[in-house]
Amino acid sequence: xxxxxxxxxxxxxxxxxxxxxxxxxxxxxxxxxxxxxxxxxxxxxxxxxxxxxxxxxxxxxxxxxxxxxxxxxxxxxxxxxxxxxxxxxxxxxxxxxxxxxxxxxxxxxxxxxxxxxxxxxxxxxxxxxxxxxxxxxxxxxxxxxxxxxxxxxxxxxxxxxxxxxxxxxxxxxxxxxxxxxxxxxxxxxxxxxxxxxxxxxxxx
Amino acid sequence: xxxxxxxxxxxxxxxxxxxxxxxxxxxxxxxxxxxxxxxxxxxxxxxxxxxxxxxxxxxxxxxxxxxxxxxxxxxxxxxxxxxxxxxxxxxxxxxxxxxxxxxxxxxxxxxxxxxxxxxxxxxxxxxxxxxxxxxxxxxxxxxxxxxxxxxxxxxxxxxxxxxxxxxxxxxxxxxxxxxxx
Numbered sequence: 001x002x003x004x005x006x007x008x009x010x011x012x013x014x015x016x017x018x019x020x021x022x023x024x025x026x027x028x029x030x031x032x033x034x035x036x037x038x039x040x041x042x043x044x045x046x047x048x049x050x051x052x053x054x055x056x057x058x059x060x061x062x063x064x065x066x067x068x069x070x071x072x073x074x075x076x077x078x079x080x081x082x083x084x085x086x087x088x089x090x091x092x093x094x095x096x097x098x099x100x101x102x103x104x105x106x107x108x109x110x111x112x113x114x115x116x117x118x119x120x121x122x123x124x125x126x127x128x129x130x131x132x133x134x135x136x137x138x139x140x141x142x143x144x145x146x147x148x149x150x151x152x153x154x155x156x157x158x159x160x161x162x163x164x165x166x167x168x169x170x171x172x173x174x175x176x177x178x179x180x181x182x183x184x185x186x187x188x189x190x191x192x193x194x195x196x197x198x199x200x201x202x203x204x
Numbered sequence: 205x206x207x208x209x210x211x212x213x214x215x216x217x218x219x220x221x222x223x224x225x226x227x228x229x230x231x232x233x234x235x236x237x238x239x240x241x242x243x244x245x246x247x248x249x250x251x252x253x254x255x256x257x258x259x260x261x262x263x264x265x266x267x268x269x270x271x272x273x274x275x276x277x278x279x280x281x282x283x284x285x286x287x288x289x290x291x292x293x294x295x296x297x298x299x300x301x302x303x304x305x306x307x308x309x310x311x312x313x314x315x316x317x318x319x320x321x322x323x324x325x326x327x328x329x330x331x332x333x334x335x336x337x338x339x340x341x342x343x344x345x346x347x348x349x350x351x352x353x354x355x356x357x358x359x360x361x362x363x364x365x366x367x368x369x370x371x372x373x374x375x376x377x378x379x380x381x382x383x384x385x
Contacts, residue, residue, distance in 0.1 A: 033319055062217065063217070064213060064214040064217055064218075066214055067214050067217065067218050070218060071217070071218060071221050074218075074221050074222055074225050075221065075225070077225070078225040078228055078229060081229055081232070082228070082229070082232045085232050085233060085236040085240065086232075086236060088236070088239075088240045088243065089236040089239030089240045089242075089243055090239060090243075092243040092244070092246075092247060096314060099316070153319065153320060154319070154320060174320060176318075176319075176320040176321060179318065179319040179320050180318065
């Protein structure tokens with residue numbers, strides 16, 4: 001029980017995939033231009049992470065060591081394709097917005113790393129908790145990056161078509177640089193520095 | 205009984221995983237195929253209605269890839285899809301034509317242009333500039349056309365404008381218009 005809680009908490013801050021482990025940065029940098037994208041990406045990646053962790057934890061004793069990575073990849077790719085098809089069928093707008101980055105979840109290191117470092121060694125229960133925690137950690141990181149980029153890049157915040165906040169002066173002349181890839185690097189870099197300064201990061 | 209550490213177990217295991225993956229995927233495909241087709245159909249219909257609000261039915265000619273729009277049994281216009289090469293990738297555009305071959309309007313179906321710059325081609329202010337133009341008028345103002353560009357979005361705008369004009373010329377049998385050879 002103690003472990004379950006620890007495994008869940010770990011991914012949120014101490015082993016946050018984006019800010020501490022620096023994994024899964026490709027989607028984090030690429031789709032973090034709006035809150036909608038951040039939430040959609042988080043949901044898709046968390047589903048795949050959870051599914052992969054469960055399946056791998058269940059069969060962990062049978063996976064031959066030499067082919068473990070191919071096995072992980074096949075499982076992850078299968079789950080990603082399922083998500084892709086479901087999104088196309090049931091949420092076409094979101095599917096279009098996330099575009100190529102849904103298929104690219106296959107090569108999201110965060111998911112492969114969790115499979116290799118955690119699910120292939122731990123019980124199903126612990127793997128589920130760890131996946132959920134890591135998913136939440138990925139989610140708030142992505143949301144924070146998107147929030148900053150959308151706010152400064154467009155001068156307003158919107159969520160699923162609803163306008164949440166507009167900064168009058170900024171909306172007229174937004175700092176478009178935030179929406180560019182380099183803006184993503186700036187934001188992520190500054191946030192990393194901030195978390196380091198706050199002492200959240202414990203690795204060198 | 206095969207030993208777990210043996211090579212044949214490894215091969216069998218991986219084969220089994222791939223087999224299960226194939227089965228799962230074909231099942232998912234079966235379940236979602238209709239939904240996906242329906243979602244695409246619905247998206248096309250929404251796009252057509254946004255161009256032809258009075259549309260009652262449409263017919264798709266799969267060979268010419270042209271949609272004919274009907275109201276009360278009479279054709280009121282045509283529409284087709286065209287792809288332009290934008291700054292960030294392909295831009296899919298739906299072009300709507302009146303029966304006299306002037307532009308009913310265009311819609312950007314999908315694009316990957318830079319948000320805040322090229323992506324402004326999806327804004328109504330830009331799309332409205334196309335309404336009612338004849339083929340010769342579909343060009344940027346600086347090319348003696350009737351369409352004002354968007355600041356800092358030249359590549360995206362030019363891609364859309366040029367492709368729409370070119371597509372109408374090549375796709376539709378226009379009366380009195382010489383085809384570019």
